[in-house]
Amino acid sequence: MALGGPNAYRDAVNALWERQPVTGKFDVKLVFSDPVDPDPSERPLVERIFAAYRLAKLDQAKQDPVFLPDGGWKNVTESAYAHLIEGNERDDIDRFHYFLSNFGAWEQPTGIGESWVFSKLRASDRKRRHFERYKMPKLIQWWQTFESNGRSLSELSMPSFGNQGGALVDGHRILPESVFSEVNARLLTGFVDSERPLLAELGGGFGRLCYFLSRKISNLTYLGLDLPECLCCASYYLMMSFPKKRFLLYGEGDLSRDCFSEFDFVLRPSFEITRLEDQSIDLFINENSLGMFPADACRLFVSEICRTTMAFWHRNHEVRRDPMGNGTTTLVNREYPIDRDQFDEIARYCDVARLVGHDRAKIKSDMYWYYFRRKSRRV
Ligand SMILES: C[S@@+](CC[C@H](N)C(=O)[O-])C[C@H]1O[C@@H](n2cnc3c(N)ncnc32)[C@H](O)[C@@H]1O
Structure with a gap:
């Protein structure tokens, strides 16, 4: 006879797992700051992002509605990113800059980070202690034991632009999710071999995976395609993190083959995907986003990715479908x-983040990654 509901078993398994002794000793402190005032010296960079955002919003309104956010993501955009939306509507760059300076410490869920979780941890001594004593040390110990190959914890650290919350571990600023971005970036580095690889990412959030890829592939060219709001966060985070790299934002020049030799980072609204040339991308990436798109948008983007790329890596839901409000649901990986006449499925595996990080022992831990490679060589 079952005692308690399924959550009782999950919570018991989680509690036991988290309390296994950690062999290494780590000094872990939660980091979550109050909002900061924007730094006026950033203004020229923010003006570029503001101009790109305003133009992207104008042009987004002229696109097929399939390119607009829908379902849960529409709600997230309208609530968490209100400062950007209103900054545009009121021509108020101060409001816009304030959000960019603080998106990593935002109390409302932005969908691209865990700031709202850190905010809750800060509010409760018990939860904060649990994070500092169990959650974060276990994660770091896992990485050190299986993934570090003797490398220092500095490999996991990220700059705090956007007032990022997270953890200070032995003096290194680390986001829990950056542990898995480091692991995935290393995996992806093995999938490209050109001297100056062109990687494209759809729905890259604020650029966490891109940040780790850039550290590992020094001559990387990166094309980031996303909704205008998240694109602002990625532009700000990456431009602040890599001030010497060359960036092309929307409205600053066309998306042409030439731009990929002139610029290191090309950041554009996702509706521009239709403008890419056939088979022009070395590797297209999508993490945790096609699985939340409406079905028609997911089909369109996957078709465009297959038209434009030589290889495709994605990490999305295997069985979980989210309702979209109009009676339809999101798609799962096999759909x-x-x-298959054009691409070979080279590898498929379960997502280690969901097994190691949290949500163990739940069927909802259903993220799998897939790696597809085009059969024919470039035309
Ligand atoms: C959950 S976040 C994932 C961010 C990042 N890939 C990660 O794993 O942390 C979802 C991403 O998909 C993007 N997105 C959501 N709906 C979209 C749509 N209809 N078209 C294009 N991008 C969309 C969001 O802007 C965001 O960057």
Whole structure:
């Protein structure tokens, strides 16, 4: 006879797992700051992002509605990113800059980070202690034991632009999710071999994976395609993190083959995907986003990715479907329209983040990654 509901078993398993002794000793402190005032010296960079955002919003309104956010993501955009939306509507760059300076410490869920979780941890001594004594040390110990190969914890650290919350571990600023971005970036580095690889990412959030990829592939060219709001966060985070790299934002020049030799980072609204040339991308990446798109948008983006890329890596839901409000649901991995006559499925594996990080022992831990490679060489 079952005692308690399924959550009782999950919570008991989690509690036991988290309390296994950690062999290494780590000094962990939660970091979550109050909002900061924008730094006036950033203004020229923020003006570029503001101009790109305003133009992207104008042009987004002229696109097929399939390119607009929908379902849960529409709600997230309208609530958490209100400072950007209102900054545009009121021509108020101060409001816009304030959000960019603080998106990593935002109390409302932005969908691209865990700031709202850190805010809750800060509010409760018990939860904060649990994070500092159990959650974060276990995660770091896992990385050190299986993934570090003797490398220092500095490999996991990220700059705090955007007032990022997270943890200070032995003096290194680390986001829990950056542990898995480091692991995935290393995996992806093995999938590209050109001297100056062109990687494209759809829905890259604020650029966490891109940040780690850039550290590992020094001559990387990166094309980031996203909704205008998240693109602002990625532009700000990456431009602040890599001040010497060359960035092309929306409205600053066309998306042409030439731009990829002139610039290191090309950041554009996702509706521009239709403008890419056939088979022009070395590796297209999508993490945790196609699985939340409406079905018609997911099909369109996957078809465009298959048209434009030589290889495709994605990490999305295997069985979980989210309702979209109009009676439809999101798609699961096996329903993505990937033409098996054109692409070989080289590898497929369960997402280690969901097994190691949290949510163990739940069928909802259903993220799998897939790696597809085009059969024919470039035309
Ligand atoms: C949950 S976040 C994932 C961010 C990042 N890939 C990660 O794993 O942390 C979802 C991403 O998909 C993007 N997105 C959501 N709906 C979209 C749509 N309809 N078209 C294009 N991008 C969309 C969001 O802007 C965001 O960057």
